[in-house]
Amino acid sequence: xxxxxHQTRFTGQLLAYAASEAAAKASRLxxxxxxxxxxxxxxxxxxxxxxxxxxxxxxxTENGVGQRIISAPAAELAERCNTxxxxxxxxxxxxxxxxxxxxxxxxxxxxxxxAGLLALLAVxxxxxxxxxxxxxxxxxxxxxxxxxxxxxxxxVGANVMTALLALVWASPLALILPRVLSAPIWxxxxxxxxxxxxxxTAGRAPLRPxxxxxxxxxxxEVVKVMRMQADKLVVxxxxxxxxxxxxxxxxxxxxxxxxxxxxxxxxxxxxxxxxAGDRMGALRHGLSVSLAVLGPLVxxxxxxxxxxxxxxxxxxxxxxxxxxxxxxxxxxxxxxxSATAGWLRAEGRPQQExxxxxxxxxxxxxxxxxxxxxxxxxIAVGYLALSALIMLSATALLLPSRSATTKALF
Numbered sequence: 001x002x003x004x005x006h007q008t009r010f011t012g013q014l015l016a017y018a019a020s021e022a023a024a025k026a027s028r029l030x031x032x033x034x035x036x037x038x039x040x041x042x043x044x045x046x047x048x049x050x051x052x053x054x055x056x057x058x059x060x061t062e063n064g065v066g067q068r069i070i071s072a073p074a075a076e077l078a079e080r081c082n083t084x085x086x087x088x089x090x091x092x093x094x095x096x097x098x099x100x101x102x103x104x105x106x107x108x109x110x111x112x113x114x115a116g117l118l119a120l121l122a123v124x125x126x127x128x129x130x131x132x133x134x135x136x137x138x139x140x141x142x143x144x145x146x147x148x149x150x151x152x153x154x155x156v157g158a159n160v161m162t163a164l165l166a167l168v169w170a171s172p173l174a175l176i177l178p179r180v181l182s183a184p185i186w187x188x189x190x191x192x193x194x195x196x197x198x199x200x201t202a203g204r205a206p207l208r209p210x211x212x213x214x215x216x217x218x219x220x221e222v223v224k225v226m227r228m229q230a231d232k233l234v235v236x237x238x239x240x241x242x243x244x245x246x247x248x249x250x251x252x253x254x255x256x257x258x259x260x261x262x263x264x265x266x267x268x269x270x271x272x273x274x275x276a277g278d279r280m281g282a283l284r285h286g287l288s289v290s291l292a293v294l295g296p297l298v299x300x301x302x303x304x305x306x307x308x309x310x311x312x313x314x315x316x317x318x319x320x321x322x323x324x325x326x327x328x329x330x331x332x333x334x335x336x337x338s339a340t341a342g343w344l345r346a347e348g349r350p351q352q353e354x355x356x357x358x359x360x361x362x363x364x365x366x367x368x369x370x371x372x373x374x375x376x377x378x379i380a381v382g383y384l385a386l387s388a389l390i391m392l393s394a395t396a397l398l399l400p401s402r403s404a405t406t407k408a409l410f
Contacts, residue, residue, distance in 0.1 A: 010272040010282070011289050013144040017264035018293055020152030024260060027159035031175075034166035045241035047172035048248040050117035052229035057099055059225035061128065063091060064217030066136035067345065068210055071274045078202035081133050085198055087210065088129040096125035117176050127183040131190040138194040139271050148264070150189040158182035216350035220341070220357050227361035228259070231368040235379070238372040247376055250320045253309065254301075254327025254380075261331070262338045265290050269339065273346035280343075280400070287339040294335055302328035326380040330387050337391035340398055356394040363390060 065084045072080045099122035107115035138147050158178040165174035232251070236244035269286050276282035302325040309321040341353045367382040 009142065010268060010286055013142075013148070013268045013272075014265065014286070014289060014293070016145040017148040017151075017268055018261065020148040021260040021264055023152045024155035024159065027156040027163075031159050031162045031166070034163040044172075044175075044245035044248060045236060045243075046113060047117070047175040048232060048244060049236055049241075050114055050121065050172065050176060052232050053102070054099065054118060054121040055229055056222070056225050057095060057102070058124070059221045060095055060218065061092065061125075062217065062221035063087075064214035064350070065091075065210060066132060066139075067217065067270060068213060069133065069136035070140045070271050071346075072140075076205060078199040079205040081137070081196070082198050082200070082202060083205040083207065083210065084136070085129075085133050086204070087207075088132045092125045092129040096122050099125070113172070117172060120173075120176055120180055123180045124183050127187045131187045134190050134194040134196050137196055138190070139267070141194070142271070143193060144268055144271070146193050147190075147267075150186060150193065153189065154182045154186045157185050213348070213350065216354045217345065219354045220350060223354065223357040223361045227357070227364055230361070230365045231379070231383070234365060234368040235372060235376075238369070243376070246320060247323075247379075249313065250323040250376065250380075251327060253313075253320075254305075254324040255330060259334075261290075261294055262335050265335060266338050266342055269342040270345060273342060279346060283339060283343045286342075287336065290335050290339070291332070294331060298328050298331045302326075320376070323376050323380045326377070326384055330384045333388040333391040336395055340395045344398065352398055356390070356398075360387065360390045 065087050069077070069080055069084055100119055103115040103119040103122070106118065135147065138144075158181070161178035161181055162174055165171075165177060232244060232248060235247050239247075265286075269283075272286060273279050273282050305325040305328065306321040309324055313320070337356075341356075344350060344353045363386045364383060367386055368379055371378040371382050
């Protein structure tokens, strides 16, 4: 397959994921409206804290095993899949037990509500391992339009359930339960998309290459989710549950679109880079297409925030519109860094991505801690400035200095 064909295919796959995310965000509006109108800020803050803690642990599922399948030579594919299957089951089982242990500790300290929410979220791990090999194989084979539809269907289903639950039962559980109920949707559809059974005659691939590649990928994902969630925990600890609820809603309204698009972009970009003959050319094309799609959306979203925030959230939320506008702009450096990170992984250099991720996470958590006394606007401005500075500087330093991609950006 020629590079031009790869580029055309990438564009179609990215647009498919963009459409999937658009459908997910449209359904998310139901959640925003229902939650903002039916739950008070404290209840939202409790659910946000549970989701943040659960997502930090869930980041451990991103251990590079699926990417080892995607990048495998044909001769090694069967044995890598056999080893990956065992790793997935052991890993997800361990995470399930770990989250139940954390919930038990919270229960022992008297935090019954938080313990129950975390224990319920742990059920997700029981559905994941039976479909992860199939998901990696589907992405390896270029079935990203189908995986986009499955991911979108799962999110839309969860959002609709959340909106309905919030309307009939104003409880933090309304934000948690749909996450668990939608997990079987993903599992059933993924197994139908790419049927697979272990080929025991092929044996198993050695664990060492999985560990050598996976530890850095795992570190990146853990640090990434801490970057996205730890600031919320800091805000909650310093300013209280009510302010955390306001910040949670503003953060999701401002960066929700960018976060979803960036995740989709990363999913599509890695197989695209692995299959391309001219990897730097593929990176340049992928990034230009992504910025062409995301850039206008970010500008429009930031400009319209003063109008749609009070309209969607209801009375009392008018003061958060400027925070939403500021956070919207952080989407652009984020997608540029995501492209650089995907290139580093395809080049077998996730350790460098990990180093930048640690610096970024530490800076943003420190930003929240230092600027919390000055209010949410100061936190949002600091978030935008620091993320842009670190992400763009890392891109300039890590991409080849003479590449057309680097020259085009800087």
